[in-house]
Amino acid sequence: DKPQPASSAVIQKVIEQAYDKYKPVMDGKNASYIPYLAKADGKLYGIAIVTVDGRVFRIGDAGHPFPVESVSKIFTLADVLHKQGAESVLHKIGVNATGLPFNSALAVELNNDKLGGSPPPGNPLVNAGAMATASLVEGKTLDAKWQSVIDTASAFAGHTLHLNDNVYRSEMASNQHNQAIAMLLQSYDHLYADVSETVDLYTRECSYDVDAVDLATMGATLANGGTNPRTHHAVVDAATSAHVLAVMATAGLYNTSGEWLFKVGLPGKSGVGGGIVAVVPGKLAIGVYSSRLDAAGNSVRGQLAVQFIAQALGANIFAAEAQ
Structure with missing residues (x-):
């Protein structure tokens, strides 16, 4: 017998x-190194849950737009x-945790396979x-590649997503460190x-x-084997979904990914824009927005909310009752 989905009243x-x-929690602070993010309203707080049968639950500022930041990495990976x-x-990319900060150039140096056959950088x-993933996106021109990325993300979300031009310009003006990492990758033949x-x-x-x-919704598409439960559009195949969730479990929350998996028991992905998504495979996904971050770059209230919901719904993928 398949377990019955949690009732709408319970969720x-x-x-x-x-x-x-967690509404009163004001710990953490906005990302300061991206001017646009530094100005975000730290009081805003929204939670949404989407189930694999297409039910949508939302509360607070769940409709407030914010820059996706690193959460996008899972959807480009899926593409x-x-x-x-x-x-x-x-x-070409590797799937192991680096144990170093997410923006580390040292990780590229330590993990390059010219030093004797180790896997690629992280x-x-x-x-x-x-x-490295972005460099593998198919397309003859930059615009064609971007269209591929945003089309895939939009299919995951179930509607057209748009570039925030202010954020893009702000980050292009201050991305010297990422340029350096890209050059380093190229020097080791890991940029394509x-x-x-x-x-x-x-x-x-x-x-x-x-x-x-x-x-x-995007997380629920991964929970549902790659098919969006609201539009019924097959975005990616089930094997791709499973691989994306595995990488999320390994490295989804920056330096504290292991601690997150230990405490919450769900694949998740955070971004410095204040977003966090967590996936319960075969059941549902949780999306939270709150811009105030901890030292690792993860939304403080986002983590608290997901952990609470996961425990309340008995969603830890490693937990089992004795038979």
Whole structure:
């Protein structure tokens, strides 16, 4: 017998409890190194849950748009995996945790395979690996590649997503560190397209707007084997979804990914825009927005809300009752 999905009344109650419980929490602070993000209203807080049968639950500022930032990495990865296969990603990017900060150039130095056959630099969810992923996106021109990225993300969300031009310009003006990482990758033959084009594509990829309902819908598409439960559009195949969720479990929350998996037991992905998505495979996904971040770059209230909801719904993928 398949377990019955949680009733709508139960989910609604849990989402309300999570919202009320953490609304007063004002710990953490906005990302300061991107001017647009520094100005975000730290009081805003929204939660959404989307189930694999297409039910939508929302509370608070769940419709407030914000820059997707690093959460986008999972959808660009899905695009590349779906079109090029798992072997390509394994050999060209790698899927291991780096144990170093997400924007580390040192990780590229330590993990390059010219030093004796070690796997490539990290994984698709740290900046280096995400730029390597972006360099694998198919398209003859930068605009064609960008169209591929935003079309895939939009299919995950179930409607057209748009570039936030202010964020894009703000980040293009201050992305010297990422340019350096891209050059380093190129020197080790781990960048598969033009450096400046790849950095531009990567920056665009981090600069489209979403809201918490979008994140929950995008996550629910992964929970549902790659088919959007609201539009019924098959965005990617089930194997791609499973691989994306595995990488999220390994490296979705920057330096604290292991701690997150230990405490929450769900694949998740955060971004410095304040978004966080967590996926319960076969059941649902949770999207939260709150711009105030901890030292690792993860939304403080986002993490608290997801952990509360996961516990209340018994969603930890590692937990089991004795038979």
